[in-house]
Amino acid sequence: MAENTVSTGSTAGNGLTEVQQQAVTHLDGPLLVLAGPGSGKTTVVTHRIAHLVQQGIPPWHILALTFTNKAAGEMRERIETLLPDEQHHQRGLTVCTFHSFCARLLRRYAEFADLSPQYTIYDAADQRDAIKKSLSSVELNSKNWTPASIGGAISNAKNQLLDAEAYAAQAGDFYTRTIAKVYTAYQNLLHQNNALDFDDLLLISAKLLSQQDEVCHELRMRYQYLLVDEYQDTNHTQFIIAHMLAAEHQNICVVGDPDQSIYGWRGADIRNILEFEEHFPKAKVIALGENFRSTSYILQVADEIIQHNQLRKHKELFTNLGEGEKPQMVTCVDEHHEAEMIIDEFRRRHENDSIAWKDMAVLYRINALSRVLENVFRQEGIPYVIARGTAFYERKEIKDALAYLRFLANPQDNLTLNRIINVPTRGIGKTSWNRVEVNAQRNQMSMWQAMLQAGRIDGLSPRAIKALTAFSKMVSHWHSILETSDSKPQEDPVIHAGQFADLVERVIRESGLEGMHQQQKNEEDQQRLANLAELVSAAAEFSYPFQDELAEMNSDTPLAEQSVDNPEKMQANLPPLRMQLQAYLESVALVSDADAIDPSLGAVTLMTLHAAKGLEYEVIAMAGMEEGLLPHMNSMVEDSKMEEERRLCFVGITRAKRSLLLTQAGTRTLRGKREPTIPSRFLRECSADTIMRADFSEDHGGDDYLDTPMTHTSRERQADCDVSAGEFPVGCMVRHPKFGVGRVEGVMRRARGSTARIYFESVGLKTLVLAYAKLTPLS
DNA sequence: CTGGTCATTTTTTTT
């Protein structure tokens, strides 16, 4: 096989190692690639897909499933560079996340899954609302039964392939029986609203594949080569989907690293990867051990820590990139000081080592830590971005606008209608709306249908009827726009592309959302208006992502038989407005935080450890290395959870290519309470030889720092420091405002500027940052 | 029916 590859010229000379090459050139049959951090996993995956295509396998027979949209996009791009594009080699190739694959599957085969293809995808917030509603319909007080815990239980059930019925059947004790009741009510509610939650996308797809032989067969024919990335983070449902697809041809290649499994809490089952060889006895296993990312000390720290996991197969981690610098562990006064220390380090790397801002990242366990960091980054004028892909879509005005669009796409969605019915206020209050709801329930119809005959509803004031009629007239008009587009195929793609943005703009204007913010001229409303405008331009830029599939659906010839040389044919019909709307809403519903990372912004990235999976940076800072944060408080009781925290720590550390800074705040204010902290146990798990430690939590004269935190910027401190470094040679005597007279034992030009080890008569040996400690030289 | 204020509450990570 290896000879084969070389002759194609696709992979030869690309700098792949022997083992990587083996993984790339494996053609048929199950393949497990155990890919340690930085082992060139993405390279292998992309080369492998390119290799398959060059071996003559049509791209539309290949399906690659990834964890995030970002990963999918990158993979697509890299494959593109590997294949000569004049041949449209990647046409028909499917690279996407599990969730978007399933979402599309369910639209296409909706009838087989007892669904309407217009279904809405509910996000976490919608899900919460729906659970609340179900709770009240089952008449439970939500004191003991929080939506969060119920939601978690339902999600777990779905991840184990248990639908409401199956769950109820196996429910034994009071607790599970209660959950079963809510689960059933919740599922009925979703069905009534023609909505699916994230887990449903997977669960229903899995059921579709196992229960509809024809559909399953069709999909097996279509996707003859399956590739699953980040396999260690797949859950049971995803496992079933992958297995159903691969059962016959067995051409399944999974890639992952058990040491980087960090989504157990969300149902990911690490056994999927550990027991792959049992599920596919003929599997070939290839282990990629060599690390091409990090220098040796960084890797050693990661290794020392991960070795403390008991439930783990040992794996050699090695690199040829040289020793590098030792990672640094720094204890700071509090979170503000911590942020400044990180920024000092980053600025030094930027100025002295010419490392671009985009090659640096700060990682933390919980999002709450980003706030302080963000403030200090802004203060110091350092460009930064927070990896929160969903942030934009969580703004009220955007959610409102999207709710209108969602309702437009799926008029059965009462929950969404409920959100917009009186936004902006149009005189439809609680009581009137309740009457509509009661009426809808009595007549077994959606609230939208009930609204259309508002005149017949008892007890409504003429005023309320008028308001309701006005609203339904407005929406009906939008519907007619969609219907016009449905019935006539678009001939001019350019005009058509603009039509979607026009629709969005029209909805924002005619719904009154725009006017709502135009009235007041305060800063906040200005921003909201700007956000709404941004939504319109995002809609203008949105391009329908499933051209290939659409061509396949519209044409009588299956894609496989269409001429590859005739791409114009595929471009001829752009999707009707409705499909574009659906695809847009789908893409919005499935964005992830990591999707927001855009290196071209030239900014430092701030993100959670989870979002950092799969990424790499020259310089990494990990903030909040404290007991209760990492490992997180809620993971401390169970061993398996603790091990996952350790893996999380491992993932963070192994993101760093050259420089790693771990920080702890001596005291931290969380939820408005300031409390002293204890250093993370993970720090105790690595030896003094591999990590440099410094404690600045008390020695730099708390007075200076606490009294005038803002008058002294870090830049000034840095300047101070550079001047002072020369002023304190070893052996020199100094005076410290708090500790008195001392003797300089050593000066280190390390990390965040120079530090000195000084022996004081009063307190003994201390390590001080010259920039902070107000030292006076005594000649 | 609307829009304020006050009190209470935060389970970590997310498709």
Add this chain to the structure above:
DNA sequence: AAATGACCAG
């Protein structure tokens, strides 16, 4: 520290 929810006045 911030966000939700309950409650109340207009």
